[in-house]
Amino acid sequence: MLNIHMQDKPSIRLAKLTVQRKHIDIRIAQLQQIVYVSNHPEQFSGALVQTALCDDLNMDYNRWDGLWKQEMDRRGLNSDTYLNGVWNRIEKKS
Incomplete structure (x- = not known):
């Protein structure tokens, strides 16, 4: 019985690593x-694109919005002002 348990451990470890790798891959795709x-920004329209990306990434909107805000903060930009600017540029084109 102990031998079987010991043999199972590597496969359990591999399964955990596979799941972790999948989460890392998803996170990279999201970012x-x-x-x-x-x-x-000229290709997209504010909340519309966020919703579409959430669907593509199978991701909760609030989580995506949080990551979006983190990226904007990293760039020193205000995410709301940035999205309003995107909307304004799109409206001027149409």
């Missing part, structure tokens, strides 16, 4: 999306 939106 890449946020950075892309930040760098290409």
Whole structure:
């Protein structure tokens, strides 16, 4: 019985690492999306894009919004002002 238990441990460890890797991959994808939106504001429209990205990333809107605000803070930008500026530029184009 002890031998079986010992043999199972590596597979459990591997399963945990696989799950952790998946979460890391998802997190990287989320941050890449946020950075892309930040760098290409003319292509997007405020809350609309946040909702769309949440759907794409299978992510809770409030969590995405929190990550968005963190990215804006890192850049020294006010996220609300930034999104209003995006909306204004889009409205001028249409």
